[in-house]
Amino acid sequence: MILTAELKFDGGFDVKRVATDFYYSLPTDADGVQEFVGRITKVPTYKTEVGCLIWGTRTHSSIGSIELANTDGGVTDWIQLNARDCECVLKLLNQGDSYDSATTVTVCIIDSVEMDEQIIRINLRGKDTLLDKPLQPLSFTAAQAAEASSIEGTPIPIAMGSLWQVEPVLTDVNDLIHQLSDSYYSEILQVLSGGSVANPPTESPDDYVLTDTGFRMLVTPSARITANMIGGTRPTNFYTGDLNLDSSWTGGTPTDWIVSLFGATITKVDGIGARIVNAQTTDAPQIEIDVASNNWYFILGEILNLESGGISITTSSGTTEYRREGRFCAIGKIEGTDNVTITGLGYTDLTLGYLHIYVFNTGAETSEMSACMLNVCARAGLKIYGSDPDIYLPSNLTTYSCGLFSKTAMSSRDALQQILDSTNGWTFTRPNGLISFGRYSLASGSSVLSVSKLNLMEYPTYKDDLAPGLSTRVAGGRNWSPYADSELAGITYPNRPPFMVDYRHIRTGAYEGTLDRAYAHALSADAMPTLIYDAVDVQTESDRISQIVTDERGFWEFTIALDSVDDVADLHPDAIVLLDDELFGADNGKIARIIAVDGEYNDPKMRITVWGAANV
């Protein structure tokens, strides 16, 4: 088979096509006959291994590099191309096959381009690395810190989901304004002052009033302030007029959008997006959408091929400028008759790759954990809805109540992992390029591969799952800012513990009494920490984990021969395999979950690690 690589340099403006052999796509393919130059001398490797708290490991993945023959100097100029974070699509096909129908074996990201003697090396990495961005890129400016100078330069807090005892940021020491989040919150359940409950606005006299992002104390608190709250959770798909500026955009003004050129131009760039050119000193054009007021919105997009200038995003919350290439996420509230407005700055020449607008869901969440994950992904600039999303969130991952609060610098990846740790979960990128999620759970469903002597290249090896991070207890209901005993003078002693503990709910799994002997250490281990909010959900998770370890679990590792090299697209973490040979001993005839894959593209063998063989 031929391995083809489509390298979308400069955000897709300069697409280079190479392959292990010369290949020409068909006239009937979407892009017609395209030449893939047969320069690839070394195909990339791939390796993904998911991890979780119970195993004491973290997910790690790597994609190798493509090496191109450059003996003729024909690709030397590639080292000058704008490559970082651009997309690369690898497919496997035969001569004469349709490119559009060929199997995609990975959609990944270009990390860098190197030249080494007569070779050009394209270094690749997984698409999940797009999560390696700050969860909160904004910090308090000098103006915002005018009444509380110590907060200048610190990250603006983020609150999502259900939270106990978060300590807000005091942004005005005179007016006692406290900020809980950078955006929408659903409800403040209680404001605590050293454990004493402040009177809410619905009572008289009230001790505080609500603001868009927190509250203002009307009385000077006698102790440290914390709040129990429900933050903004799920951003939902709002845009009826989809400015999803890829090949699905037919050009022109989508429904509900208002475009005023004011002397600038917007030109469709096929397969990429909308090019904005403004040769004037004044800002233009203006692209706005009339959205419902009194709502908070995410405005996501990607700037490509930035020749000059930039754009600004304006909501009622203010205006933010973006003058660099890459993905962005702006958050703001719309009030009154204001619109979400995107404006080209003076002397601008750039292309918008996509533009999505999501609204914060103001309704109750049945799955806050999923909602928080979507919130984090959107903040990283990932498209979470639409015709070309970046993520795939399994619907059955979890339905737990959950919350995340952050006042410190943290990456989106770390935030996502904190949420996933609550159910011993992981994230990885599927071969089709979708960032996906899974968790520590027994295999179920149909298998994609049957493993036996027919396709085993060597005898499988087995290792016990020692589960070093396992505990029979799960901790939830995290107090994000516990009180010290000395801060709770206003509360009688017997009532203080809930305000002082790190976790309000610690629950023991229902199957504690029937643990497999291999996991006896879990009986005395520290409770596994989670961000689960509700006690019932904590119990559910604890029961779930303890049930799994009533039998000893283990890891099978083996190398198989692939029926076809493009089968690699079906064999990824979380896929299910059937262990169908007596070589697997008691696990023969059971299904197991893939947790690691290791191989080389276009190579007919693959090393796989599976876990948790369970009856079909």
Next chain:
Amino acid sequence: MSNVVISYINHAFRSDAEVSDIVGSWEANAPPSNVLTTRLGQKAIASGYAGHSFRVYVSSNSPTETAEIGVVGILGTNILGVDDPTDISVDLFDDDNNVYTAYLNSDFFQSAEVGDGIFQSHIFFVVSTDLPLAVGKRIVNVRFGFSANVITGTKDPYTGVTSQSPLQIGGVWFGPAFKPANGIGIEGFGQSVEDNSKVLRSIGGQVWTSPEIRQRACSVEFAGLFESEVYAAAPEQSLQQLAMFCGISRPLIVLPISNDKDFTYLQGIYGYMPSTPKWQSVNKVLDPDSPGAKVRLYTGSLEIIEAR
């Protein structure tokens, strides 16, 4: 009489070669100029099934820049057959614009067999010494023509059923021929196939394969080369020149002459040498052209592996 033709200089691969006089539609990303590269995988692809042609000029049509043309080739094609021998034509133009046309059955040319669609498919024309080229005239450009009746596509190796697809050409060749008088011995033409496929065996003995490209290979043994055939200076063709010009980095063609009854059906190979050829002198023998005199003979060998 030589039973093998070797050609190692291809004017179409020169840096000043260009394609013009293009007739018919060609894919924008697979234009006729692709035939000027050494990589036969980089193809010129026609769009549609009408007649197509193009002409390859060298050095702005300057007659002083070309050498004799001994071999003309159409390389790496998907041509499966023709309705009429005139469906494929090769026109050689001299510097007076006189044209010498070859068809598959032309009196001037001895054609090798058309490929069967499984191997690399080439069409070769070996220019005979009877080419009525005027004194002092040289071939300066070559036009390759394909009528709408040329059958192109792929052929199922099991059923022979063809799937039509437009004309594809990987390269063209026109250059001098090296035809050692004593040719190669019958035992001196070894052939094989190199296979890049991957074969795995499971512990249960099952064989798993990942088929890849197969390439023909051949080894050539020269039983008796005259000294002039080893050491002649340019523009004459010789084994030393072949070694110096090609090395392991330039392609060459090895073409058994198919009307030699001693050979079964053979197909010329376009490829590269994995190592440079070797030769050594042997005892002197009587010179057939000079009674009483002796000449030195050489034996030599080279290997070639098909390139794509």
